[in-house]
Every structure is written in structure tokens, then in C-alpha cells.
Amino acid sequence: MTSPTATLAEVEQDARERLAAASDEAALEAWRTGVLGRSGTLTGLLRGIGALPEAERKHAGAALNVLKQSLEAALEERRDALRAAALASTVADALDVTLPGRPMRRGRLHPVTQVRREILDVFARLGFATVEGPEVELERYNFDLLRIPEHHPARDMWDTFWLDPSTTEGVSMLLRTHTSPMQARFMETHEPPIRIVVPGRCYRYEATDATHEWMLQQVELLAVDEGLSMANLKGTLQEFARQMFGPQRKVLMRNSYFPFVEPGVELSVDCFVCPGNDPACPVCRGSGWIEIMGAGMVHPEILEAAGYDTRRYTGFAAGMGVERVTMLKYGITDIRNLYQNDPRFLAQF
Numbered sequence: 533m534t535s536p537t538a539t540l541a542e543v544e545q546d547a548r549e550r551l552a553a554a555s556d557e558a559a560l561e562a563w564r565t566g567v568l569g570r571s572g573t574l575t576g577l578l579r580g581i582g583a584l585p586e587a588e589r590k591h592a593g594a595a596l597n598v599l600k601q602s603l604e605a606a607l608e609e610r611r612d613a614l615r616a617a618a619l620a621s622t623v624a625d626a627l628d629v630t631l632p633g634r635p636m637r638r639g640r641l642h643p644v645t646q647v648r649r650e651i652l653d654v655f656a657r658l659g660f661a662t663v664e665g666p667e668v669e670l671e672r673y674n675f676d677l678l679r680i681p682e683h684h685p686a687r688d689m690w691d692t693f694w695l696d697p698s699t700t701e702g703v704s705m706l707l708r709t710h711t712s713p714m715q716a717r718f719m720e721t722h723e724p725p726i727r728i729v730v731p732g733r734c735y736r737y738e739a740t741d742a743t744h745e746w747m748l749q750q751v752e753l754l755a756v757d758e759g760l761s762m763a764n765l766k767g768t769l770q771e772f773a774r775q776m777f778g779p780q781r782k783v784l785m786r787n788s789y790f791p792f793v794e795p796g797v798e799l800s801v802d803c804f805v806c807p808g809n810d811p812a813c814p815v816c817r818g819s820g821w822i823e824i825m826g827a828g829m830v831h832p833e834i835l836e837a838a839g840y841d842t843r844r845y846t847g848f849a850a851g852m853g854v855e856r857v858t859m860l861k862y863g864i865t866d867i868r869n870l871y872q873n874d875p876r877f878l879a880q881f
């Protein structure tokens with residue numbers, strides 16, 4: 533061996549060819565011993581440097597070291613490739629494509645969503661179209677146009693989240709406390725006959741307990757037409773109660789007050805849990821009746837504000853809490869269960 537550099541290219545080519553042919557761990561180890569080991573080809577060349585003329589030593593040493601590092605890297609690369617191929621073939625062997633697939637766990641609709649859709653379906657069959665309105669609302673629609681002016685004591689019925697006026701250019705805005713503002717909005721742009729339901733989220737600035745949440749979903753009902761009376765209201769809501777809670781349901785209307793209806797009523801259905809006289813009944817507590825919504829004839833001043841001729845048109849309206857209907861339907865006693873997102877609870881519906 534006159535000069536190691538003269539044979540380097542050949543050594544490298546030979547080493548690389550044999551490395552490419554090594555197909556398992558034992559062959560890799562044999563290659564390593566034969567090339568990089570103590571008595572390997574490359575090691576022998578490195579030892580031979582000492583015998584070279586002084587002028588050639590430095591150059592030959594550097595070239596050999598570069599080759600050594602390059603071959604070491606090639607060895608690791610080949611080892612990784614062999615391992616990856618082995619893993620892939622193991623997976624391929626383990627994969628039996630004839631096995632039936634694993635069933636996916638199916639998702640489900642939230643109970644409140646289910647009940648909201650049921651409510652809307654009942655009213656759709658009765659001829660009511662669904663419309664929606666904004667959750668961030670103007671004070672004007674949420675209160676003023678519903679006969680609840682500023683300083684009216686009835687405003688205390690709704691604890692309100694107000695928007696910071698510095699973010700609304702001074703316009704008085706709030707998170708709607710009920711879906712009723714859509715009554716005024718819809719009448720502003722439509723002529724009778726009107727039959728609509730308005731589903732949506734509402735917000736109340738109040739503490740949370742078993743029967744109160746700061747967010748609730750409502751469904752509002754509005755009908756305006758010639759000749760509508762309390763009988764139409766009662767008939768519509770009785771049909772609703774029977775479709776939601778069972779064909780034998782009776783309804784009871786009791787006098788109540790809401791500023792936007794006259795007369796106003798509280799509508800109840802007879803208890804469907806007990807015979808109507810069980811003091812331990814968790815739903816009616818022995819009274820036999822369960823309140824499910826507020827309702828009434830639309831106040832003529834509201835129809836007038838919309839520009840309707842009140843000698844010709846009358847209307848009725850109702851509003852119910854979807855959570856409350858859900859709780860009654862499924863015997864849920866704490867409203868907070870509905871929004872805690874606990875799958876153990878939600879999977880029951």
C-alpha cells in the first residue's frame with residue numbers, strides 16, 4: 533500500500549456495497565467489525581498513516597477521518613431502515629382485514645336540544661314558522677317596545693346583564709333577558725297574519741341554584757290575526773301540552789301579569805307523575821298542577837306600536853323555558869346537571 537488515499541475510493545465503494553447487502557442485525561455487526569472494528573479495513577488504513585512521508589500524513593489522516601464518519605453514519609442509517617421495515621412487516625402480519633370493524637361510539641344530542649327540537653316540531657305542525665333573533669339586544673326591543681320603560685317596576689322581574697356603554701358608542705344594549713324582543717322586531721317588518729316561534733338563549737344576572745341558571749333557553753310563541761281570542765290561545769297550548777306530555781293532559785290557565793300581555797296567564801298542565809294529590813310528588817308537590825309557561829293576549833299598545841289596526845287584529849303570545857320542560861319531561865331535579873357536560877349524565881338521554 534503505497535498511499536492510502538489512492539485506494540480510498542475503492543475501499544468506500546466496497547464498504548457501501550456490502551453494507552447495502554446486509555439485511556439483518558448480525559450482518560450489520562459483521563460489517564462493522566470488518567470495516568470499522570479493531571482489525572477492520574479502515575482501521576488498518578488509519579494505522580498505516582504513520583508509515584507515510586510526513587508531507588502526506590496530515591492530508592491522508594483528514595480524508596480517512598471524513599470517510600470513517602461517513603461510514604458510521606451510513607451504518608446507523610441502514611440500521612434504522614432495517615428496523616422500520618421489520619416493524620412494518622409485523623404490523624402487516626397483525627392486520628387482519630377480514631375482521632369486522634370496531635363500532636364507533638355514536639354521539640347524541642344534548643337533552644335540551646332534543647326537547648327544543650320537539651317543541652319546535654309540535655308548533656311547526658300547528659302552522660308556526662321558526663325565526664331567530666340576536667342575543668345581544670337593544671334596550672328598546674328587550675324592554676321599551678314591550679311596555680317596560682325605564683324605571684318601570686316590572687324591570688325588576690329580569691335581572692339584566694348590561695353592556696358597557698363605552699363599547700357600544702353609548703347605545704343602551706344588553707344580553708336579552710327573554711326571547712320576547714323578537715315579537716317587536718318581527719312585527720316591525722311583517723304584516724298579519726303572523727304565526728311564529730322564536731327559540732334562543734337568554735341571560736339573567738342571577739345566582740345559580742337548582743332551579744336557576746344565568747343562561748336559559750326559551751321558546752317564544754306569537755300569533756297575530758283577525759279574530760284571535762283566548763280560546764285560540766288555550767286551544768293551541770292545550771294541543772302543545774298533549775303532544776309534549778301525553779294525550780290525556782289537561783291544561784289550566786291562571787291569572788298572571790306580564791307587561792306585554794293583557795290579560796296574562798300562567799299555564800299549567802295536570803301532573804303526569806302522580807295522581808294529582810301526592811304531597812311527596814317531586815314534580816307537583818301534591819298540587820296536581822305543573823306550571824309550564826307564561827302567556828296572554830298581546831297588549832293592544834304593542835300592536836299599535838307595530839302600526840297594526842287594533843280594531844281588526846288581535847294576537848296571543850307565550851313563552852316557555854326549554855330547560856324547565858326538559859326537567860319535567862325527564863324528572864331532572866337540578867338544572868345545573870344540564871350544563872355541567874358530564875357524559876355520565878348526558879349519556880342517559
Ligand SMILES: [Zn+2]
Nearest residue numbers: 803806813816
Ligand atoms: Zn304530582
